[in-house]
Amino acid sequence: MSGFDVVIIGGGPGGYNAAIRAGQLGMTAACVDKRGVFGGTCLNVGCIPSKALLHTSELFDEARNHFPKLGIKAEVSLDLAGMMAHKTKVVGELTRGVEFLLKKNKAEGIVGEAVIAGAGRVDVKLPNGQSRTLETKNIVIATGSDVMGLPGVTIDEDRIVSSTGAIALKEVPKRLLVVGGGYIGLELGSVWRRLGAEVLVVEFLDRITPGLDSEIGKQFQRILQKQGIKFQLSTKVVGVEKASDALRVTVEPAAGGAPQTIETDIMLVSIGRRAYTDNLGVANASVKLDARGRVVTDVHFRTNVPGIWAIGDAREGPMLAHKAEDEAVACIENIAGRAGHVNYDAIPAVVYTAPEVASVGKTEEELKAAGINYKVGKFPFTANARAKTIAATDGFVKMLADAKTDRVLGVHILGAEAGNLIAEAALAIEFGASSEDIARTSHAHPTLTETVRQAAMAVEGWAMQM
Numbered sequence: 001m002s003g004f005d006v007v008i009i010g011g012g013p014g015g016y017n018a019a020i021r022a023g024q025l026g027m028t029a030a031c032v033d034k035r036g037v038f039g040g041t042c043l044n045v046g047c048i049p050s051k052a053l054l055h056t057s058e059l060f061d062e063a064r065n066h067f068p069k070l071g072i073k074a075e076v077s078l079d080l081a082g083m084m085a086h087k088t089k090v091v092g093e094l095t096r097g098v099e100f101l102l103k104k105n106k107a108e109g110i111v112g113e114a115v116i117a118g119a120g121r122v123d124v125k126l127p128n129g130q131s132r133t134l135e136t137k138n139i140v141i142a143t144g145s146d147v148m149g150l151p152g153v154t155i156d157e158d159r160i161v162s163s164t165g166a167i168a169l170k171e172v173p174k175r176l177l178v179v180g181g182g183y184i185g186l187e188l189g190s191v192w193r194r195l196g197a198e199v200l201v202v203e204f205l206d207r208i209t210p211g212l213d214s215e216i217g218k219q220f221q222r223i224l225q226k227q228g229i230k231f232q233l234s235t236k237v238v239g240v241e242k243a244s245d246a247l248r249v250t251v252e253p254a255a256g257g258a259p260q261t262i263e264t265d266i267m268l269v270s271i272g273r274r275a276y277t278d279n280l281g282v283a284n285a286s287v288k289l290d291a292r293g294r295v296v297t298d299v300h301f302r303t304n305v306p307g308i309w310a311i312g313d314a315r316e317g318p319m320l321a322h323k324a325e326d327e328a329v330a331c332i333e334n335i336a337g338r339a340g341h342v343n344y345d346a347i348p349a350v351v352y353t354a355p356e357v358a359s360v361g362k363t364e365e366e367l368k369a370a371g372i373n374y375k376v377g378k379f380p381f382t383a384n385a386r387a388k389t390i391a392a393t394d395g396f397v398k399m400l401a402d403a404k405t406d407r408v409l410g411v412h413i414l415g416a417e418a419g420n421l422i423a424e425a426a427l428a429i430e431f432g433a434s435s436e437d438i439a440r441t442s443h444a445h446p447t448l449t450e451t452v453r454q455a456a457m458a459v460e461g462w463a464m465q466m
């Protein structure tokens with residue numbers, strides 16, 4: 001038996017950042033994860049391995065298809081095992097880094113499966129079969145999420161894979177069918193397309209990436225099509241037959257109609273993720289879940305049971321690593337009696353394809369639906385000097401500002417380095433900046449950041465470089 005101020009269940013970006021912040025604030029903390037390695041979905045099978053493959057596959061594609069246009073001659077061939085080795089090395093370094101950070105902040109990292117026995121008590125099944133009971137003033141549920149399955153389809157992580165199998169394929173498939181046109185499917189589809197697979201994305205809705213501003217989404221889809229990714233929208237997968245030579249996937253129009261069979265070698269199921277609270281013992285403490293299995297909390301991350309809190313993918317909101325991290329900090333600060341808070345309007349979201357897509361704040365559709373009057377400023381990457389020098393002229397920046405106050409309400413970027421460029425927009429929204437604040441801020445030349453400034457100028461109709 002041991003007593004803690006806080007026991008955190010889950011060692012992903014939510015859990016490990018909660019443990020670090022607890023240590024910084026002088027609390028005794030334990031962080032329990034059953035995976036055997038800290039870092040959660042993000043470091044082990046999510047953000048990090050996918051971004052390693054996105055980077056290396058992009059370099060491969062650049063070298064093969066774009067170097068000649070830039071005056072570089074190179075003989076390029078693929079070493080898939082080497083690419084995977086780079087991915088594994090990066091994951092190993094970062095997960096060891098999390099262990100180091102837990103120790104540095106005097107949080108105890110415990111490998112084992114945690115079950116909430118009741119408020120103030122967590123039982124941990126250790127890998128050696130023994131168990132350990134942790135007594136604690138507070139429990140933070142940070143158990144994250146898991147792959148959502150497709151009814152009637154068994155994921156074998158061999159030919160029918162989730163994202164976890166799709167980042168570890170042993171060879172480049174000739175044909176890859178991606179079920180779901182969300183960011184994970186598009187990122188992983190891009191990886192294998194660049195490495196030579198024929199990629200078809202089947203999406204239930206009539207558009208890809210439904211959360212994105214629709215103008216950005218449409219142009220994004222056109223660019224992916226130019227790269228060779230095919231799309232079949234408004235279509236649902238209803239079954240799959242595993243023949244020895246191929247997978248025969250049955251699809252139907254989403255609205256109903258005649259079925260069609262598509263043959264493929266690998267099928268990636270990426271239709272979303274679900275909050276993961278399996279075998280956690282939430283019922284032992286009567287912790288309330290919503291209809292989608294997410295832990296219900298108030299804005300302070302308190303569940304219905306005093307002393308039990310929840311953060312990250314296990315509760316509502318966008319399933320993003322930095323959202324889990326932000327909630328971790330705010331939750332621990334609330335436990336410490338401070339005023340932790342997360343501004344959900346200023347959380348950026350990024351799709352790490354080439355070009356990248358990034359957004360923060362409201363989309364044009366959301367503003368229309370809310371009846372808010374707004375102004376729009378747009379600026380294309382073709383008109384940016386740096387974009388020309390690096391031969392990355394696809395895309396545009398779209399800024400939405402309040403028609404009366406000029407306050408920035410949303411920024412949406414399709415273009416090179418969008419994931420980095422969006423940080424300025426997130427800061428602007430967090431600080432309540434106006435588009436004029438951005439337009440009058442000096443931006444180094446020649447940089448891609450000037451696209452954001454020019455879009456801000458365009459809000460008031462004085463973009464100078466187009």
Ligand SMILES: Cc1cc2nc3c(=O)[nH]c(=O)nc-3n(C[C@H](O)[C@H](O)[C@H](O)COP(=O)(O)OP(=O)(O)OC[C@H]3O[C@@H](n4cnc5c(N)ncnc54)[C@H](O)[C@@H]3O)c2cc1C
Nearest residue numbers: 010012014034040041042046047114144312313319320321
């Ligand atoms: C392929 C892919 C790519 C992604 N890319 C990005 C990206 O680029 N950017 C981004 O922001 N997000 C990305 N995400 C999403 C991101 O990984 C998640 O939003 C993030 O990991 C959520 O953090 P979390 O701490 O809430 O949960 P998780 O990271 O899921 O961690 C939860 C941990 O809890 C452990 N656990 C669960 N139950 C128990 C228990 N009973 N006892 C002990 N341990 C338990 C699990 O083993 C897991 O390690 C990606 C996800 C995937 C799948």
